[in-house]
Amino acid sequence: MVGLHDEVHAEHYVSRKKAEDIIFKAERPSLRMWFDIEHIRDSLRYKCVVDNLEALPVITQEIENSGFEIINANIARLLSQNVRAWPMATFDLRAPNGLLMEYHVIPLELDGARTTVHEDYRKVREQQTEEQKEMSHDFGCARCSPPDAEQFYEDLRQQFQGVAELIFNSHLGVNVFSCPDCKQNWISVWTEVIGWEDEGDSAYTSIVPISAAEAQSLIVQAEDVCMDEIEKIGRHRRWLQRDHCNGVKQVRWREDVFQIGPHD
Numbered sequence: 001m002v003g004l005h006d007e008v009h010a011e012h013y014v015s016r017k018k019a020e021d022i023i024f025k026a027e028r029p030s031l032r033m034w035f036d037i038e039h040i041r042d043s044l045r046y047k048c049v050v051d052n053l054e055a056l057p058v059i060t061q062e063i064e065n066s067g068f069e070i071i072n073a074n075i076a077r078l079l080s081q082n083v084r085a086w087p088m089a090t091f092d093l094r095a096p097n098g099l100l101m102e103y104h105v106i107p108l109e110l111d112g113a114r115t116t117v118h119e120d121y122r123k124v125r126e127q128q129t130e131e132q133k134e135m136s137h138d139f140g141c142a143r144c145s146p147p148d149a150e151q152f153y154e155d156l157r158q159q160f161q162g163v164a165e166l167i168f169n170s171h172l173g174v175n176v177f178s179c180p181d182c183k184q185n186w187i188s189v190w191t192e193v194i195g196w197e198d199e200g201d202s203a204y205t206s207i208v209p210i211s212a213a214e215a216q217s218l219i220v221q222a223e224d225v226c227m228d229e230i231e232k233i234g235r236h237r238r239w240l241q242r243d244h245c246n247g248v249k250q251v252r253w254r255e256d257v258f259q260i261g262p263h264d
């Protein structure tokens with residue numbers, strides 16, 4: 001693929017996912033308890049930055065000629081107007097040795113903006129604002145809200161009942177769980193941004209309680225579930241943050257405005 005540089009004026013990047021990022025991803029909230037490190041498909045990933053999208057058919061042809069099989073292609077995402085999902089073409093590839101990997105094609109200007117937007121978001125995420133005045137604490141039981149955030153997270157993943165899996169993508173996951181003791185519903189949104197330089201990936205987990213009616217309204221939206229609606233529902237509720245950015249893990253309860261991260 002490096003040979004494409006002259007033909008289509010493209011820059012290629014290769015990145016190996018760090019071991020700690022692979023482990024963190026395998027621990028994301030999911031109804032698929034069998035999902036572990038061997039199912040991570042972006043442990044090896046490529047990015048092709050182009051100055052002209054007319055290169056796309058050439059790139060696709062080169063992939064096919066290379067002996068790598070395209071098992072999934074999402075070109076429509078280039079037209080995405082979702083502020084959290086960066087516009088780019090994505091391919092899932094199977095190498096001749098069976099390894100699954102990801103290949104992203106992104107226009108030059110968008111690639112630069114992607115980095116800036118993500119850096120800005122990271123600052124917002126890290127800055128805990130003052131506790132909200134209208135904060136509602138009327139959710140769940142003692143099991144649902146132990147002081148230890150990591151303890152709650154592990155309980156949610158391993159012991160809570162899985163109600164619905166709305167989205168299960170490589171860089172975005174949305175699931176609804178319910179407390180086995182009080183039946184309180186919780187929605188988890190997990191997002192991931194690939195670190196193409198040496199800094200490692202950034203993964204953001206946001207978990208917030210929702211009512212049975214709210215769960216029903218979100219579940220019927222399935223994979224088109226509106227992230228703004230989830231943010232609006234969670235706005236005045238205590239929520240759990242569990243992130244892994246630049247090799248630093250952060251797990252805590254927050255009582256400021258609930259927020260969902262961006263994703264590749």
Ligand SMILES: [Zn+2]
Nearest residue numbers: 141144179182
């Ligand atoms: Zn509970």
